[in-house]
Amino acid sequence: MTAQAPATEFDRPATAFDRKVNPARPLRVSSIITSLTSGGAEILVTNLNAAFAARGARGTIVVFCDAPTLGNSAEMEAELAAQIAESGCAFESLRLGARRRLVPGVVALRRHLAAFRPDVVHVHSVRAVAMLAFSGFSGPIVFTYHNSRLSFPPGLFAAIDRAVHHYVAISNDTASMYRRLSKRPFTLIQNAPSSRYKARGPRLASRKPCNVLSVGAISAQKNYSLLIETARALRDHATDAVPPPILRVAGGGDGLEDLRAQVRALGLEQVVEFLGERRDVPDLLARSDLYLNTSHYEGFSVAILEAMAMGLPVVATDVAGNRGLVRPDQNGLLCQPERPQALATAILRLSQDNSLYRQFSEGALATSREYTIENAAARHLELYTSLLRSRVPRKD
Structure with a gap:
């Protein structure tokens, strides 16, 4: 039986992977995800494969379903597919139905494996593990679970x-x-933002009114009801001389219209806006002053890392996945979950204290420099080549 990683694996620092893959026989990697959409895991996989290609590897991103099959944006899928092609990688849809049945998935996956002949398969969903187990693939299989809650x-x-x-x-x-x-x-290979997210320097002060952005699909995990309650608390704090901050959410999914209706029912249309799924997140971040995360839990938020890379201080719930990334007195403020008044107070504190705002903007940039997509890709390639050398048996 393979031994577990040693305790030091927790804190082992990222190391550079200097050796490029042999261009005479490039390493081939298949990355399997559910669909191509704007979620953190999907964006990370897209960015990692682009970085693999820059190092001479050949990557194919394989999805179970076309985005519209699961109610996701066809336009976002097309944009990400174009980015994948431009980076030198490939994109392939198995064109399964929304239920992603096992047998059709295994058959479609076998076709992909026979055509692409990957050296390593990296799966990003439990269902992909099940399909791959029956596919006949004999090479190394790597699995990433993208959340702190099962x-x-x-x-x-x-x-x-x-x-x-x-x-x-x-x-x-x-x-x-x-x-x-x-x-x-x-x-341990922590997430990282795309190199497209990069501020020229720290921000000096919040605009008036403060523009607050949240990015993420509409889901129970993101707890956007708490964001709406935070917006109501901010409105109640406002005066004629000090208007409330404006909260905007970029993300699509089931329940979007229900949230918009909740905003209208509370008379918060001037304070909070649900934008739907957006393809201009870098521009939205550039036009924002703070980043807000109200999640019940996270994995290691790519969206927060992107915001920090753009110099935005962060206000977030003190939950798994946010702790450690959002560092009080350095790059942002953590608040107890389900405390809209605490979140509102944190937003007002940062938006009104220019010295603290600049300090946290500098801290956000410093934190973002700890997590680069180039280093994350190097660590992945180092892992893949190590597994290929060791020939670890797949079964006990």
Whole structure:
């Protein structure tokens, strides 16, 4: 049986991967995700594969379903597909139905594997692990779970372990989960923003009124009802001389219209706006002053990292996935969950104190420099080549 990673794996610093893949026989990697959309995991996989290509590897991003099949934006899918092609990678849809049945998925996956012949397959969903287990693929299989809270029974790790060689932990929280539930090794490779997100320097002060942005799909996890309650608290604090900050949310999904209706019912149309799924997030961040995260839990938020790379101080709930990334007295403020008054007070504090605002903007930029997509890609390639050399058996 393969031994677990040592305790030092938690804090092992990222190391540069200097050796480019042999151009005579480039490393081939298939990355499997559910669909191509603007979620954090999907954006990360897109950015990682572009960085793989820059280092001489050949990557293909494989999705189960076309985006509209799951109610996601066809326009966003087309834009991301164009970015993938431009980076030198490939994009392939297995064109499964919304239920992503096992047998059709295995058949379609076998066709992909026979045509592309990857050296390594990196899966980003539990369903992909199940399909891959029946695909006949004999190379290394890597699995990344992108959240700090499980969406499946913990006991399922016993079955996942029989198909997966190695896990990637995106945070200390997910590393703890692997330690507790899995018998396979893992490597800590924290998420990183695209190099497209980069500020020229720290911001000096918030505009009046302060523009606050949140980015993320409409889901129970993101807890946008708390954001709306925060907006109501901000309105109640406002005066004629000091208008309330404006809260905007970029993200689509089921429930969007219900949230807009809730905003109208509370008379908050001038304070909070749900923008739907957007393709101009860098521009939205550039025009914003603060970033707000109201989630019940996170993995290691790519959206927060992107905001920090643009110099935005962050206000966030003090939950798994936000702790450690949002550092009080350095780059942002953490507030207890379900406390809209606390979130509103934090937003007002940062927007009204120019000295603190600049300090936290500088801190946000400093934090973002700790997490680069180039380094994350190098760590992944280092892992893949190590697995290929070691020939770890897939089953106990």
